[in-house]
Amino acid sequence: MSDAELMETLVSLAKRRGFIFQSSEIYGGTGSVWDYGPLGVELKRRIKEMWWRSMVDERDDIEGLDAAILMHPRVWEASGHVEEFTDPLVECRNCHRRFREDTLRAEVGAQEMSVVQCPKCGKTGEWTEPRQFNLMFKSHMGPVEAEGSVVYLRPETAQGIFVNFLNVQTAARQKVPFGIAQIGKAFRNEITPGHFTFRTREFEQMEMQFFVEPGTDDEWFERWKERRMEWTRSLGLAEDRLRFVEHGPDELAHYAKSAVDIEFRFGGTIGGDGWGEVEGVHNRTDFDLRRHQEYSGKRLEYIDPAAGKRFLPYIIETSVGADRLALAVLAGAYREEEIEGDTRVVLGLAPSLAPLKAGVFPLVKKDGMPERARAIHDGLRQRGLQSFYDESGAIGRRYRRQDEAGTPFCITVDGETLSDGTVTVRHRDSMEQERVSEDRIAEYLEERLG
Numbered sequence: 434m435s436d437a438e439l440m441e442t443l444v445s446l447a448k449r450r451g452f453i454f455q456s457s458e459i460y461g462g463t464g465s466v467w468d469y470g471p472l473g474v475e476l477k478r479r480i481k482e483m484w485w486r487s488m489v490d491e492r493d494d495i496e497g498l499d500a501a502i503l504m505h506p507r508v509w510e511a512s513g514h515v516e517e518f519t520d521p522l523v524e525c526r527n528c529h530r531r532f533r534e535d536t537l538r539a540e541v542g543a544q545e546m547s548v549v550q551c552p553k554c555g556k557t558g559e560w561t562e563p564r565q566f567n568l569m570f571k572s573h574m575g576p577v578e579a580e581g582s583v584v585y586l587r588p589e590t591a592q593g594i595f596v597n598f599l600n601v602q603t604a605a606r607q608k609v610p611f612g613i614a615q616i617g618k619a620f621r622n623e624i625t626p627g628h629f630t631f632r633t634r635e636f637e638q639m640e641m642q643f644f645v646e647p648g649t650d651d652e653w654f655e656r657w658k659e660r661r662m663e664w665t666r667s668l669g670l671a672e673d674r675l676r677f678v679e680h681g682p683d684e685l686a687h688y689a690k691s692a693v694d695i696e697f698r699f700g701g702t703i704g705g706d707g708w709g710e711v712e713g714v715h716n717r718t719d720f721d722l723r724r725h726q727e728y729s730g731k732r733l734e735y736i737d738p739a740a741g742k743r744f745l746p747y748i749i750e751t752s753v754g755a756d757r758l759a760l761a762v763l764a765g766a767y768r769e770e771e772i773e774g775d776t777r778v779v780l781g782l783a784p785s786l787a788p789l790k791a792g793v794f795p796l797v798k799k800d801g802m803p804e805r806a807r808a809i810h811d812g813l814r815q816r817g818l819q820s821f822y823d824e825s826g827a828i829g830r831r832y833r834r835q836d837e838a839g840t841p842f843c844i845t846v847d848g849e850t851l852s853d854g855t856v857t858v859r860h861r862d863s864m865e866q867e868r869v870s871e872d873r874i875a876e877y878l879e880e881r882l883g
């Protein structure tokens with residue numbers, strides 16, 4: 434299957450198996466908004482849990498936060514979002530960078546956008562129509578739609594962290610260097626969304642802002658860059674499908690001193706060559722705290738009494754989209770195998786990420802097998818091991834359904850179970866089968882799930 438076909442195949446598998454549905458499908462769908470079904474919600478939840486565990490639970494120097502989506506409108510003036518996104522913008526259809534149309538044309542002295550080359554990716558004439566565009570969804574707080582009541586749906590979670598910097602630092606008695614981590618929804622009225630859940634208008638971000646003393650920022654940037662790549666690999670994504678892409682000096686966002694993307698090879702036309710960003714690591718300098726200090730009139734300096742210093746910390750940001758990462762995990766896990774003239778579809782998800790840990794089946798619907806299988810299924814659920822009970826159809830079909838869902842183990846109660854109390858455990862990847870005592874099934878799975 435070609436890379437381009439993979440995305441379409443994933444869309445249909447995701448719907449069939451209950452990972453992801455189009456939002457408001459019965460009304461014809463909403464533009465680039467998606468709903469997570471029973472398996473999808475579990476997959477995304479596990480990714481978020483793994484992120485939280487590695488960023489917050491396992492560390493003394495990072496605190497968690499859950500800031501509100503709606504913030505004071507001045508926040509978005511300070512951040513630059515109001516100003517930056519109200520110009521006539523065109524977006525490159527190839528790399529999705531937005532530029533001010535007037536500036537672009539002025540730079541090359543062109544009348545027509547059709548001859549203008551994208552400064553980011555070099556494509557010529559691949560421009561959307563210019564629009565007076567603000568990326569942020571705008572609404573009103575309270576009953577009156579007056580100018581003073583404007584609120585925005587946040588386009589990133591980071592600002593909630595910046596404005597709470599001193600609250601968290603003081604309450605948690607943290608000393609710089611330390612970080613604040615948050616998982617939450619973000620909304621962007623993207624001009625060219627698409628590629629399934631790669632670029633959507635409502636998505637979840639997992640962001641961590643690490644506050645450091647100026648002068649130590651380059652070292653922390655390198656450290657976080659490596660650590661984030663290591664973590665991304667730990668999700669089971671193949672090494673040859675991951676890479677770093679450094680931003681050149683002319684590509685850096687207005688707030689950044691250095692930036693690197695972690696990219697995954699999704700395939701197809703994402704990013705022009707199949708590679709798309711899943712996470713950004715940015716050295717944001719003291720831009721954010723300085724701006725919020727200026728706009729709020731509140732001092733946001735960190736005071737280090739022991740060292741007799743006060744300063745505005747620099748920020749190293751790590752920002753990853755939970756939905757985009759889940760899509761990378763799905764794309765990386767998908768494979769088709771030819772077996773005896775038949776195609777087996779397998780989602781080779783890391784067992785720790787698999788939404789279901791086991792499928793439990795009675796071989797036939799008689800001789801007490803359904804009752805034995807149900808008891809195993811209930812026992813697994815009680816232990817927090819997600820299991821799926823299935824007694825319908827041929828056993829081979831039931832195995833295939835679980836292969837498509839990424840379930841690492843299937844457990845079958847058969848004739849031998851009735852005589853010696855063992856069940857068949859079938860492994861998703863190798864399809865090998867072995868016999869395990871039914872009393873030991875939960876421990877057996879726990880040992881292998883990590």
Ligand code: ATP
Pocket residue numbers: 529589621623630631632633634635636638710711712713752753754755756757758
């Ligand atoms: P892109 O250029 O691909 O739109 P970006 O550079 O604007 O991304 P950031 O602002 O750095 O992205 O956001 C950090 C992360 O949030 C991205 O790496 C991505 O995983 C996720 N993200 C950003 N925009 C979207 C979106 N519209 N849909 C899904 N995920 C997104």
